[in-house]
Amino acid sequence: MPRNNLVNQVILILIDDLRAAHLFDLINKGKTPNIAQIAKNGISSQNCITSFPSVTFPCYSNVIIGSYSGYFPKEGSGTPMYHWVGRSYPLMEEKKFPIIRNYGKGNHLLKLNKDIGPNCQTIFEQAGEGNFLSSLNLINRGSVLIPPVEYTSSSIFKGVEKSFIDPQSLFPEKDVPKVAVAYIPKTDDLMHNKGFDHPEYIKEIINCDRYIGSLIKTLKNTGYYDSTAIAIISDHGNYKSEKMYDIAPFFKECGFTQYLPKKGTGDFDCHMGGLSFFNFPGENWYHHPTLEQLKKFAPEGVSSNGLNVFDTLWKIPGVKAMYYRDNNNTPDKGIIYLEHKEVETGKKFTDIIEYEGHGKNQKTKYVPDDKDFYKYSKNEESARLIDGKSHSIDEWLKVTNQIDFPIVVDQVPRYFKNPRSCDIITSTLGEYGFGYDHGKTVASHPYTHDIGIKKSMTVPFIIGGSPNVPSLELPYCKTTDMVPTLLYLLGEKPHYSVVGKSVIG
Ligand SMILES: [Zn+2]
Structure with missing residues (x-):
């Protein structure tokens, strides 16, 4: 058993492409009451700074490993960008010429867990003993990956709920997941194709709040709510090109x-x-x-x-x-x-x-x-x-x-x-x-999203749920602080590669 843990389980929800100011505006207007409740009673920051370039890969993978790109044969993540040329190290997959990786193409996304390399670890690999769940989550090394029944945000949240209602269907050890990560890509899709000011994009965020409400209900019904921290973050904000x-x-x-x-x-x-x-x-x-x-x-x-x-x-x-x-x-x-x-x-x-x-x-x-x-x-x-x-x-x-x-x-x-x-x-x-x-x-x-201006670089940082999560409003933090903070709540120590710091303790 981990020593000094404040919770037994953490659920990390990554809503792709959500600018901090936009979410907190919805919170203030009363449109996302469930996220508001989690933020109010727990840790929250309206000013969490993500990685640069503010692009899904690397930003999303950096959240899950608590680290950044670097000289990855020795340290850090091997995924510097959405699109990269393989160059000299390592001689990629014995191909004759250096490969081009483009995560928007075909099966390239499946290589992501290998691409990040051996000198950084996912939250699952850092969290000690236990069951680990990825609901669609693409950076899933060290966890059981469940594909959604259908590719909707609702289905991805349902996957997490199921692991608490019926853990034996997923894990031979029958315990609920110690760490569950849910990744919501739909918001990014709507942001690019419709815009951050489009009703469909905003509605999808409000829908996510509803699914989080359902998840809270399930945690309460199954008796896990008080021992589970729920965290919400995004990989990057956004902007509109002129x-x-x-x-x-x-x-x-x-x-x-x-x-x-x-x-x-x-x-x-x-x-x-x-x-x-x-x-x-x-x-x-x-x-x-x-x-x-x-x-x-x-x-x-x-x-x-x-x-x-x-x-x-x-x-x-x-x-x-x-x-x-x-x-x-x-x-x-x-x-x-x-x-x-x-x-x-x-x-x-x-x-x-x-x-x-x-x-x-x-x-x-x-x-x-x-x-x-x-x-x-x-x-x-x-x-x-x-x-x-x-x-x-x-x-x-x-x-x-x-x-x-x-x-x-x-x-x-x-x-x-x-x-x-x-x-x-x-x-x-x-x-x-x-x-x-x-x-x-x-x-x-x-x-x-990609450039270094503030609205593309600032995301929400929220951890709450369990009453054991302290109430704290942070004037600023960074996305790589999420994993070490969740590990602190679980009583586990981060891997040496982690650059972020726990915001508590
Ligand atoms: Zn993204």
């Missing part, structure tokens, strides 16, 4: 041709929303290019002496910032460049982000140019950390949780350290969306 732009003709004109992993042909791969992620071959596709190679790049489609990739990407409409790594970076230490442009004058600046250390011990320093892209210098709190010194994630969180680009100085190196990360990220800050993936413009919806 304009959509079909970028495909531009790349054709540049002579860039899509990389095809089966044949090993092509010289470029990218995934573009408000943030765009560009991959180019170095010596070959197993190697990231050096800065010199990117400045004199010879696309297969043109016969010139080569073009400067940086100059070329600056021509994309709406690009306001560009990130890329230094040639000499190692997993332990390195530099990320953040070039940005003043809109009015076109003048360019280069901020620098330096990093050292791993996982929870990573420290980062922000060295802005004459003007700083994140505008940290304009805010009294955040300006204090532009002091020529290196700082931890929690130091950044403390001073940036109220403004755009919260904790992003910490997050950018975690992304670029991953060998699966891209070579150049550009941002339009939401002015333009592109919906471009694998050589094609595929989406035309302006509603999305």
Whole structure:
């Protein structure tokens, strides 16, 4: 038996694509009374900061592991993004050329549990002995996965209820699950296709509240309510792009041709929303290019002496910032460049982000140019950390949780350290969306999430249910704090890879 546990079971509900301000607005209007009750009597924060980039994978997987991307052969999650090129480590599935992973495609989602790698653990793997349940939850390593009877939010919640009514049908040990995770994808689907202000999206959140009400009833009827903590979180918020732009003709004109992993042909791969992620071959596709190679790049489609990739990407409409790594970076230490442009004058600046250390011990320093892209210098709190010194994630969180680009100085190196990360990220800050993936413009919806602005980075953080969960309102926290807090309630210790911290105890 775990020592000093406050509850015997936890249920974690991840509602995809739910901005904190939107949920708490519904709570204040009395539209979601069950979630309101859980938040009121338990732990709640209207200002929980998620990972950057604010995209489902990695944000969702980071919630379930309590950690972030990093140099995953040694530490952190191997899933840096929704879309990535396999590069040099490991030689993926003995394929001849590096693979492209795209979780939106075919069976790629099934690889997610393997992709996160062995140096981080799911909440199930960290929670000691017991039965573990995933209701649709895709990051389910260490648990029994039940598919929903039908692909509705109602059915996913019913799966959790069933494990408390009839545990013997799922677990040979007959005990109810110590940790159950339910993942609700429908809200994300509605947000992209209809919008965060559309009645159908809002109705789905209100429906989730009803299903949570039903779950509470079942827990009370089965006698588990007082010993069960119910947690609610999301992977990211959202925003609406001002304009959509079909970028495909531009790349054709540049002579860039899509990389095809089966044949090993092509010289470029990218995934573009408000943030765009560009991959180019170095010596070959197993190697990231050096800065010199990117400045004199010879696309297969043109016969010139080569073009400067940086100059070329600056021509994309709406690009306001560009990130890329230094040639000499190692997993332990390195530099990320953040070039940005003043809109009015076109003048360019280069901020620098330096990093050292791993996982929870990573420290980062922000060295802005004459003007700083994140505008940290304009805010009294955040300006204090532009002091020529290196700082931890929690130091950044403390001073940036109220403004755009919260904790992003910490997050950018975690992304670029991953060998699966891209070579150049550009941002339009939401002015333009592109919906471009694998050589094609595929989406035309302006509603999305990915950039570092606050509304895309802030989610609700709620834990309640059992009267043993303390009543606490947090001015801020981060999504990776959820797993260590739930483990604390269960009397279990987090894995060494966990970057988040319990918000109690
Ligand atoms: Zn999502």
